[in-house]
Amino acid sequence: MNGARRALLASPTPQAQAAAVDLRERYEWVPIAEAETVIALGGDGFMLQTLHAQLDRRTPVVPVFGMNLGTVGFLMNEWRSSGLEARLAATRPFKVTPLRMTATTVSGETHVIPAINEVSFLRETRQTAKLEVTLNERVVLPELACDGILVATPAGSTAYNLSAQGPILPLASSLLALTPISPFRPRRWRGAIVPDSARISIRVLDAAKRPVSAVADQREVREVAKVEIAIDRARDLTLLFDPEHALDDRITMEQFIA
Template sequence: MKLTNIKRVGMLLRPSTPELKEMFFEAKRIFESRGIEVIIDNISGGMIDVMGQPFEMLCQNSDFLVTIGGDGTLISAVRRSYRYQLPVLGIHAGKLGFLADLDFAELEIFVDKMLAGEYRIDQRAVLQATITSPNGQSEIFAFNDIVLTRPSIAKMIRLETFVDGRSFNTYYGDGVVISTPTGSTAYNLSAGGPVLFPLTQVFALTPICPHSLTQRPVVLPGHFEIEMKTPDASALVIVDGQDLVEISDSDTVHIKLASGAAQLIHRKEFNYFEVLKEKLGWGN
């Protein structure tokens, strides 16, 4: 899939980093010199004294999004814009990221390549969580992971887990990471989970410091749905390490892969394994 007739790009900057102002204006110059209007979200704009648009309006008015910052900035943009199905291009302002892999110095050349169709859009899995409580339902999307964990460091948590309606496991420990392939190199990896190729339609369940050493990570096909309950106490649901929801012992959390994918814009020559090798220091 490729973008056609690109007229407007929405831009987001890493929060609390006003020094990105020069990068924004240079990026704006690059796009506008090629006939593409640049708009910025109002939070990023307020940070650098530029008039911006509310995020929802920005998504409605943009052909694709550009983030300048790091992986966290890109993850936030992907998750918040998911309903609009907008491709996202991540530019790293600092170290190379797993996701924000385009160096700012490459932007001008890359924009020309985009306009010539020399780029690619990767389709990546997104987690969809539905929290059901006595008061109703709420829906959450995650690009990296959803973590169910204990609200207090003093106690362990018990998580009853069902797969497609059938009892699967009871996790007892600090919690569980439910990770997309994209998020497999984040908290999931730190907790001892597997690295998953990012374009696969699977997700991983990785226990965090389990009480029993027999509890191991498991990878499930993307068409499965899991249900998790905490019958003894409340719990915290942490989304992409950025948003937090508290659930009670009467709530249930249903998690599955969302029907639509997140779309990441990459250079044609982007190679996931090269990034993985560099970031993890493999072969050194």
């Protein structure tokens, strides 16, 4: 990565903007369309925005090296302004394969949106959501009464999925987590781990009375009738990490945090 054409992106927060000024004075940068590597300054939310912007452009994606100037920064490296070229030369790349959410609304509109962390379903009103869950064309849950449900990738398994008591998935596991949010019935169902080759379909039962929204990372589609979820292997993304801050090790160690 040393000497590669780099683009610099920063979140609008004062800390990230100040860091961007510092880096622009120290190093040479090119427009995003000419970049071979992207440096992203911010938190995990800004990293997701940066990755989604690459997917939206439908051009060849380039590796992203994030530096944390946000809150959690699980997908980011430590912020340091010095030694950037040496750090980039030593980075470890990690492939992240997004999900593809195809959501059909009650009115018949179709939205296709990628998700890097998770696709989540959330009730829109005080009424409990009732969902039918299908796995590879087989109905596995005829009626799940809950506040919602989510499908998480390994990269996203330590985010919303973990907060909902879902399992942590190793980065190279080729698995997806299917995790309910405040399930009421079936009372004993606490989720499932499925191969990432699985085709997952979720249909909203009584959508008029019990409206549900579907959220792909940060993008919401309201009043959905049905959503289909599958891995999109044609759009792999690459994240770069310092060797001592590698993503696979961080995900593993999350299992031992009390």
